[in-house]
Amino acid sequence: MKRSLFVKLVILYLISAVFMFLLLNTYGLKHYEQMLVKEKKMQLYTQALSISNDYMADFYNQNLSLTDLTAKIKAMAIMLDSRIWIVNKNGIVISDTAPDTGNNPIDIYSLDSDFLFQSFPSSSRLQEVLSEPMVSIVYKVLFNYQVRGYVVIHYSMEKIHNSSLSFTNTLNLCLLIFCIIQAIIFSILYFITVLPLEKLNKAALEYTKGNYSYPTTVNTTDEFGTLATSLSFMAGEIRNLDNYQKKFVANISHDFRSPLTSIKGYAEALQDGTIPYEMKDKYLGIILFETERLTKLTGSLLTLNGFENKGILLEVTSFDINLIIKKTAETFEGICKNKKITLNLIFSNKVTLVDADMGKIQQVLYNLLDNAIKFSNQSSTIKISTQEKGDKVFVSVKDYGIGIPKESINKVWERFYKTDASRGKDKKGTGLGLSITKEIITAHNENINVISTQGVGTEFIFTLPRTGGFL
DSSP states (O other): OHHHHHHHHHHHHHHHHHHHHHHIIIIIHHHHHHHHHHHHHHHHHHHHHHHIIIIIHHHHTTSSOHHHHHHHHHHHHHHHTSEEEEEETTSBEEEEOSSOOOSSOOBHHHHOTTGGGOSSOBOGGGTTTOSSOEEEEEEEEEETTEEEEEEEEEEEHHHHHHHHHHHHHHHHHHHHHHHHHHHHHHHHHIIIIIHHHHHHHHHHHHHHTTOTTOOOOOOOSSHHHHHHHHHHHHHHHHHHHHHHHHHHHHHHHHHHHHHHHHHHHHHHHHHHTOSOGGGHHHHHHHHHHHHHHHHHHHHHHHHHHHHHHHOOOOOEEEEEHHHHHHHHHHTTHHHHHHHTOEEEEEESSSOOEEEEEHHHHHHHHHHHHHHHHHTSOTTOEEEEEEEEETTEEEEEEEEOSSOOOGGGGGGTTSTTOOOHHHHHHOSSOOSOHHHHHHHHHHHTTOOEEEEEETTTEEEEEEEEEBTTTTO
16 A cells, blocks of 8 residues: 555656646746736837937937937937837938947838837848847837837847746746655655554554454554544454454353253163163153253344344333233242242332333343342342332332342343353353343333342342323
8 A cells, every 4th residue: 555655646746746847837938928028018118208208309309419319329228228229200210229230221111011000010020130039119209290200129039038037947946946845745744644544554454364452553643543543442342342252152152062961961861771761751851941941042042133133123002010010920920939939019009101012021020030030049039119200110120139249240231141150050041131131121212220239139120111201
């Protein structure tokens, strides 16, 4: 990337420099020369007017001799660096400031019959008397309301061209200095733009190889620094996702391998007669238990996968959350009886209506109750309560069991996460129930929190919108 972009920038820089040089030395030079010619014509015309007003009336009144007139216009010609003619009405040059013009008078009419009738004539037809191309002006001299002669002033085109060249050379020098400064600026821009891009590109390539700890060495406060920070953050998130996937595969492998190993081992033992016939019911029961565990794990995975791929589609209705709690609690009557656990239902009102997806909220209650029963001690109590506060209904499921270690509270929503105590206490759990619960409550735009003290108990509290709560 560095080399190709560098070459492109250099080519673009050279093209722009050459274009500016050619433009300046062609169109620019010609345009400036034309401007100088125009200015010089106006200047010479003004001087011709001055000669006519200051000297010609005295000359025609014979107050000024031709010799004196020639002397005066020669002084003015030296000042203007030009050649001045005094021409009579017949087109004959009677005074010429050029030295060594010879004794033969110049007859302008014979050279160019239209020359004296134009204010700014072309001198191309006067090559016999003019040694080089000239800028010429003609001013008619009027005396007693008659044209008595002409003042003609010539200025060298070569001098104008040299002046324009001198000015253009100055501009070329300025252009050269500008190009050098531009090259320095270009180099600085290259180092502050292309080099950071190269570093970011290298970091991105390292991340694609799985090297998520590769540092982005762009330590600036501009947009490149922001991009580097974002790229580094992205790499960290990908690293966490990669670690999560590895952990996910490890957990699911463990949770599938254990029951499959049991099923395979006991099935083979039953098949080859290792297990006595009279003990088959016991081991068939174990096989069914492990099969149920696999079925539950597979169902939970499919549920979470559906949430991720399609989102959670809610069928929101208004229903009595107290009634749903009662029905859900009834499904655990058998297991509670075996563990001598008492379910204590406490409702702030006889009927508490909420707007939610009844089926999914029932699943939330089932998961929370199932979790509370698993980690409650024998002969303990589980309290389930509802309380209305403003436009919300707070639902609480509280047990007095083993509790959750402080370092594990923020991880209970992670998929397959199990504390060491829970993994040893409950082999049937999938570690997905609380993840599903969190997804459902979040889909309702509500919150769920957990409060737990190890050895004391755990309380899960979630909110639901109360029916008519915004009226």
